[in-house]
Amino acid sequence: MLELSSQREQASSEKAIVAEHLCKVFNTTKGFLRRKKTQVVAVKDVSFEVDYGELFGLVGPNGAGKTTTIKLLTTMLIPTSGKATVLGYNVEKDVTKVRERIGIVLGGERGLYTRVTAIDNMRYFADLYGVPVSIRDKRIKELLQFMGLWDRAKDRVETYSKGMKQRLHVARGLINDPKLIFMDEPTIGLDPEIAKETRNMIRELVEKGKTILLTTHYMFEADELCKRVGVIRNGDIVALDTPSGLKKYVMDTSVVEIEGFGITEKEVARFKEVHEVLAVSADLSENKQVLKIQTPKGSEIISEVQEILKNSRIYDLKIKEPTLEDAYLRLVEGSVKEGSAR
Amino acid sequence: MPQTLRVIYSAFRLSMLHWIADPQWVIPNVIAPFVFTFVALTLFKEASASFGLYAVLGGGMMGMWGNTLYSSGFAIEFEKWQGTLEEVVAAPSNLLHVIAGRSVSNALFGLTNMVAILLIASLVFRVPLGIANPILFALSMVLTLLSVSALGLIFASSFVLTRSANVLTNGLEFPIYVVSGSMFPIALLPLWTHPASYILGPTWGIEAIRTAAGQANVSLTFWMDVGVMLLITLAYVAIAAFLFKKVETKSRRDGTLVEA
Numbered sequence: 001m002l003e004l005s006s007q008r009e010q011a012s013s014e015k016a017i018v019a020e021h022l023c024k025v026f027n028t029t030k031g032f033l034r035r036k037k038t039q040v041v042a043v044k045d046v047s048f049e050v051d052y053g054e055l056f057g058l059v060g061p062n063g064a065g066k067t068t069t070i071k072l073l074t075t076m077l078i079p080t081s082g083k084a085t086v087l088g089y090n091v092e093k094d095v096t097k098v099r100e101r102i103g104i105v106l107g108g109e110r111g112l113y114t115r116v117t118a119i120d121n122m123r124y125f126a127d128l129y130g131v132p133v134s135i136r137d138k139r140i141k142e143l144l145q146f147m148g149l150w151d152r153a154k155d156r157v158e159t160y161s162k163g164m165k166q167r168l169h170v171a172r173g174l175i176n177d178p179k180l181i182f183m184d185e186p187t188i189g190l191d192p193e194i195a196k197e198t199r200n201m202i203r204e205l206v207e208k209g210k211t212i213l214l215t216t217h218y219m220f221e222a223d224e225l226c227k228r229v230g231v232i233r234n235g236d237i238v239a240l241d242t243p244s245g246l247k248k249y250v251m252d253t254s255v256v257e258i259e260g261f262g263i264t265e266k267e268v269a270r271f272k273e274v275h276e277v278l279a280v281s282a283d284l285s286e287n288k289q290v291l292k293i294q295t296p297k298g299s300e301i302i303s304e305v306q307e308i309l310k311n312s313r314i315y316d317l318k319i320k321e322p323t324l325e326d327a328y329l330r331l332v333e334g335s336v337k338e339g340s341a342r
Numbered sequence: 343m344p345q346t347l348r349v350i351y352s353a354f355r356l357s358m359l360h361w362i363a364d365p366q367w368v369i370p371n372v373i374a375p376f377v378f379t380f381v382a383l384t385l386f387k388e389a390s391a392s393f394g395l396y397a398v399l400g401g402g403m404m405g406m407w408g409n410t411l412y413s414s415g416f417a418i419e420f421e422k423w424q425g426t427l428e429e430v431v432a433a434p435s436n437l438l439h440v441i442a443g444r445s446v447s448n449a450l451f452g453l454t455n456m457v458a459i460l461l462i463a464s465l466v467f468r469v470p471l472g473i474a475n476p477i478l479f480a481l482s483m484v485l486t487l488l489s490v491s492a493l494g495l496i497f498a499s500s501f502v503l504t505r506s507a508n509v510l511t512n513g514l515e516f517p518i519y520v521v522s523g524s525m526f527p528i529a530l531l532p533l534w535t536h537p538a539s540y541i542l543g544p545t546w547g548i549e550a551i552r553t554a555a556g557q558a559n560v561s562l563t564f565w566m567d568v569g570v571m572l573l574i575t576l577a578y579v580a581i582a583a584f585l586f587k588k589v590e591t592k593s594r595r596d597g598t599l600v601e602a
Contacts, residue, residue: 027596076428076431077597099433104428104432110425110426111425111426111428114424115359115360115363116359116363123352124352124353124356125429127349127435128349128352128440130348130435156363172429
């Protein structure tokens, strides 16, 4: 069985992560003769704290600043302003101390040396992290067994399935027995079964006392795993609470869920103009289209729905209690006042 | 093993595993040298036997340098293509040591280029290639390999800053062949180019290699060439360490090393 050190003894600081008004601005230049300088604010003002042993979630749409925040906290980027400490160490000044103590798991199929074996990948990173040679091979074996990869450990990674590659990512992230693990969208692109396995494994790591900062697109995942969730929008944390706390922000609303066919983007846009419609989400890609409308009017809006969708087919219409995903949707669409959501 | 050497060795080992896994290196390292040797020996077939050796060693040196320059410069790009750069950068080890391991591995593969040229010249074209002092020949070859690797490191640092650095490496490939004396003796070059020749480790390395190939009992000049090359190599390492530190900090500030 995997023997990772107990993480509870760590007490060099009261919090595993402290981010204070983190800001990251990228300067880019375009053109050759007439150089045009532009500034991109990736992270505007991010502040939060994470306790030891906590699984903290950071959610937000693409380009909101989740990955930049992770890269600032893992020392890969230097903040333009603000400061952060990780395990009590300053991310700007104590770079090596932070790097030695954290693990990073980035999602996706890339990020592995696919032409060599899983053991070679693990051994390389064990050496980069200075894992003592006396325990290196034992730890590699334990981690690959823990991830169910030991039987294929001597095969080239290019022969692995997506799920196996993701498990190898996680195994590598644990090679230095880190106290704190940063996971950037660890279940992205995985089929439901493998994603569930990955979530179970994440839970197991928290049970072993690891602290985890997780970014995800999937609200149900944040709801299922995280003790607290920060919602990031346009480089700013617009809400930070427990999943049930976040749901309270939309308790004043109902969700009208419509399943239909032939619904157009134009019709979806019309819903956004209806008074007292707070947020609209639509999945129009499949034959069975799903439209969700958040409104305090509840069933009173049905006549308006029927009027707007008179040229489309409605299979089903339900009035539902809002979920964390609905709260997220409203937060990222900006219809919850930022101050009130903190 | 000290951590620095462990990281260099590990990066070297991984790079070698990639070379083995991806045998396309056979094309630049065996076929291209064959063509080069054929052209050089055809052009100089009337020249003396010693000139044949001169041309063959020069060609080998060019192969080694070309391989190192290209591969070391692209060491950072390789990590970007694999998507592993972020994981490597986020590790506590010094990026310079990782690239150094790769650079040595690349130079070693470049050496296969030289070996291929020697074998092709000897076995196919029957050029007499008696090495007068094989031990010092091998020693000067290994030290030149390290010097070339160290020079590759300096170029690798430019790739930390920008992917356009390949313009720099591509543009410098041929000038360095010329000023290092790989193609012909630097005495034939204009005087104003000599300072550029003397600050290149490979210039002294190729001189030492040729001396060891031609003389059984080498003179003090051989050891001076080796000594100067070692000093220049140490200077390259110091410059590369300085540049890596600077460009790494700058890239963490500008976000040029990792995607945000």
